[in-house]
Amino acid sequence: MSGDDESVKGPQRVAVIIACRDARTCIASTIRACRAIPAVDLVVVVDDGSEDNTAQIARSAGAVAVRHSVSRGRASALETGIKVAAMRDRADWPPRLLLFLDPDIGESAVEASALVEAVISGLADCAIGVPVTPGKLDTPNQVARKGLRRTTGWYSTLPLSTQRCLTRAAVNAVMPFSSGWGVDIGMTIDLLAKGFTLVEIPCDFQHMMDPVHRHDGRKGTRYGDVWLTVNMRRLAGTRLPRPLRTPIEDQGPGIPYTMPR
Template sequence: MSLKRVVALIPAFNEEKYIGATVASLAALPEVNEIVVVDDASTDRTAQLAAAAGARVISMPRNSGKGAALNRGSADINAGVIMLLDGDLGETAREARWLLEPVLAGQADMTVARFPPPRRKGGFGLVKGLARKGIKFYTGLEMQSPLSGQRVMTRQVMEKLLPFASGYGVEVGLTIKAVRAGFKVLEVPVQMTHAETGRDLKGFWHRGRQFCHVALVLARAAVK
């Protein structure tokens, strides 16, 4: 296995609107050797469109959540550098090259995408605030985008972080694990965009679940 072999790992559930453009944009990056999409039992054409765009698709037998999809995919890839990306980035997935550079150059063990300000108002910052304070409390690391799922890491980091936490707390959990293990974590500004939840019932329900999952991950970190 080449230490510079790069594989993009994308967990996806009902992302037919964006997944084709996401995969195609990543495939255009010369550093990326393979794109693996873990279809989390989507009920739309996510799997078909991902495959048509050039990804290798792994299908989950039932919807199990982001963490489980990442765990399944990580067991079936061969790479020295792994990119964890969301399926709804669309054409802005090409910005992942800025996350790759510091890792390939040995300047960081894991990079995290720092998104620009949201295009519309979502929640009130409670989940993000909890994640940021929790990470700082346990590691001392100040993060602007603690919930960002767009990351690049070495194989050594991934092996140390597995298994990934379940649910929406996966990013917070892996950040705390990585810093505690002595790896260098670096936030990198990018111009990525993705589907955003608004201030409606669906959005508040999503953020409520996210808050609970993050709180659970932080509670577990206290006893590890």
């Protein structure tokens, strides 16, 4: 498993990155809950062109808030947040882990403690939150799961999950992110292709918004973005030969997965 420079001494801290737009009704409660997550000492909110006062509310709730004057999409907002967090790292401490959370999970944000623990403990380079009780996947998630299985052999519970904790080394290795709705599945495939270890962790996140509202707001392109992101990687040759794949029955939440190299 890949990691950061172990020669740097100091406590391991975590920066929460929240990309959002028009989230004034929920952002404050989410920020407050993030403060209860162990090792979190920085919350960065990137307001992606809101028409309301999301950034002002986030700042009042104790977050570092930055704003895009026009919407650039979630991928760009996450990248902005990562850069802001990096500027606040201390040279004598390890780079902060990065915890990507949605703006509308309110008090349930504390569930992300399990994701942080999985990465700090060394279980994986990237921990992904999935439902405690998985339900039926919608079409974009089904497409993402099929594409992920074909390219890497991993049978994901929720391939388009947006709640993730990653090491800085893992994030740096896969930037820039795919655009639109392809951010998360592109990130997952690229991390596995580069030898990083991923794990899904059951978390009881409770959302106040529908996926379209809390992300890019482009319902009509969700399927297309996912399909394009997966197939671009297939065409580029990202593929684990079947004899090397871990059987589905040996996979599941809590079990780390990586592509043999």
